[in-house]
Amino acid sequence: MNQAATMKHLLGIKGLTEAEIQSIFLTADNFKQVLNSPVKKTPALRDYTVANLFFENSTRTRVSFELAEKRLGADIVNFSSSTSSVKKGETLIDTVNNILSMKVDMVVMRHPAPGACLFLARHVNSQIVNAGDGTHEHPTQALLDAYSIREKLGDVAGKKVVIVGDILHSRVALSNIFCLQTLGAEVMVCGPRTLIPRYIAELGVKVEYDLAKALAWCDVANMLRIQLERQDIRYFPSLREYSMQYGLTMEILNRLDKEITIMHPGPINRGVEITSEVADSHQSIILQQVENGVAIRMAVIYLLAMRER
């Protein structure tokens, strides 16, 4: 019996067991083979309908989910709105129930409010996949990140991973911390003090404010995008000054006595958190992350759907 088949929703990484994560990875291994075969589709979910509800701008996550659903043979509907449903006068519950009335089986939702997916799961009768809820979690991103580390380095357990950048506004950081820790990796966060949550060390992560020291410590560096759109007040004076301190350049990498793996959840601000040279180097697995994203999302949707059968 597949462990992950016990989950009804994927609301976050917190609460998932290592066995559940590993079974998502094993399922993703199979789907990755499918994706690399001449017929890159399975009809597994041809009787299934998935609604992608994006209440916040997204390109790559939405495309990745859409492709994952299509390659599982599911019917899909897309709903996107850059303003929250509340601001339009309709509640989130009403919006989703309207869509569910049209016989939709699963909802993939991105929303600007932390906890929105958990809220929805409590109030509507559908399976929910969290595609990012505000500054809370982005579980499929964390799964694909850990999966990519496993693919590149053989295993996640025992590896040292530093997450660099705007930890304060990042759902990717939080989900990554939970996921990597569950899989036995050590996690460090690095960035300017104003962008590091003050109690993050209590989650069992190391904190380092010096990029060079952080890189010297790690096996993998996950460079987060500076999320200016989430910063309602200034946490640092300018992008220029940020990249002076936390921008990853070839020069810094060359000073290390080892070769580390470079990741980025995208979209990249080239020249801000990472230079083009680094992003395009052989140490970078940024495009593999994107590729693995489809396989991971296929695995998640498939396993959740199987539970309902």
Place this chain on the structure above:
Amino acid sequence: MNSLLIRSVQIADPAGSWHGRTADVYVEDGVIVRIGTDLHQHAENIIQGGGACLSPGWVDALTFCGEPGEEWKETLASLASAAQAGGFTSIAAYCGTHPAPDSAAAISSVLQKASGLPVRILPLGATTVKEEGVDMAELYDMWKAGAVAFTDGEKPLSNNGLKARIMEYAANQNIPVYMYPFCRDLAPGGSMHEGKVSNSLGLKGIPVVSETIALESDLQLAAWLRCPLRIVKISSAAAVDRIRKAKADGADIRVAVAIDNLLYTDENLTAFDENHKVLPPLRTEKDREALWAGLNDGTLDAVVSNHIPQDTESKRVEFDYSAWGSAGIQTMLPALLRAGNSPDIRVIVTALSYGPRKLLNLPVQTIQEGQPADFTLFSATTEWEFSGQKSLSKAVNIPMLGEKLKGLVLGTVLAGKWQESPVYSAAKQSQGQNS
């Protein structure tokens, strides 16, 4: 002549001479005439106390009402019913933020509507015009009209110069002005206590320092101006320590804590429960324990409901968009009993009767012959289930709704008149049917 005989009650009145004894209390025209064992007075109304506790009437020194402006959330009538079932005989109510109660006319209007309600309504006035925190409202005029104390409702005063002027001005007539120590600048976007839990939920935090900095300025201003200080809604261990020190130094301070901060912690928010999105925020277990210790040793004087009624549309939305506040005025007794793990009766009576009266500069009432007959009759051991139909408030944001509770209010005596709690009446009725 109205007469009332309450038989066989345990007197819960630590400041009075009958405390802890079982007695009968005889009341005429709203005044206690006799207290004794086996009284044989003839009375129009005889209540069998059955050994329940009789306390001087409870006062809620800070509660909110939707009327006027948001009557669908709570009317004065629904608030009064819930408060009476919660054991209160008087409530200091801040009535409406749309518009703010910032004029004598607004206060008079509240008092007019309050007549005939099962609790005495003590109106709270706004400290500043439209509670904008800019210009002082007509405090004296409102006080003359019947306002008992002043607050800007859910908003803290942030301008220290304005605070100082208000403290001095109100000190003329010894009018209580509530200071709510909260420096918002230190908590931009914050929706819960800043700590491990907020970090793990991705929610912006409200740090303890946002409370202690404001508290420090309140204490220093009051010391400088030699004005009495009334502090409401503190939430942190650090604030308790600071107040304990100030009281030891002889400062004239009275302090109230909201029930939620005594009962819950930030761990209650791990599933984004909107009912626990409150101000001041629920802090850690260490803070909660310090607040409780402060209540026990007299550092904190009163517990307030900080009852902020909300409707479904305001509360049952995504956590970030959900309105602040919880509405627990009807469950103050069970909440207090749970918070203190069945505390002694002394703490309950002090927190709900003596303390709030001191906060409001009202005379402290005890159960003695010649005193007004203003009582709360309660059982600290009766268990009951708080189902939806027993809730008398219109609010939906009631944390204890649906729970099994210990501690039931049997009724109240206001101006000598017995009013049984509808919840107790229903319980008696169903017991009668079962037996």
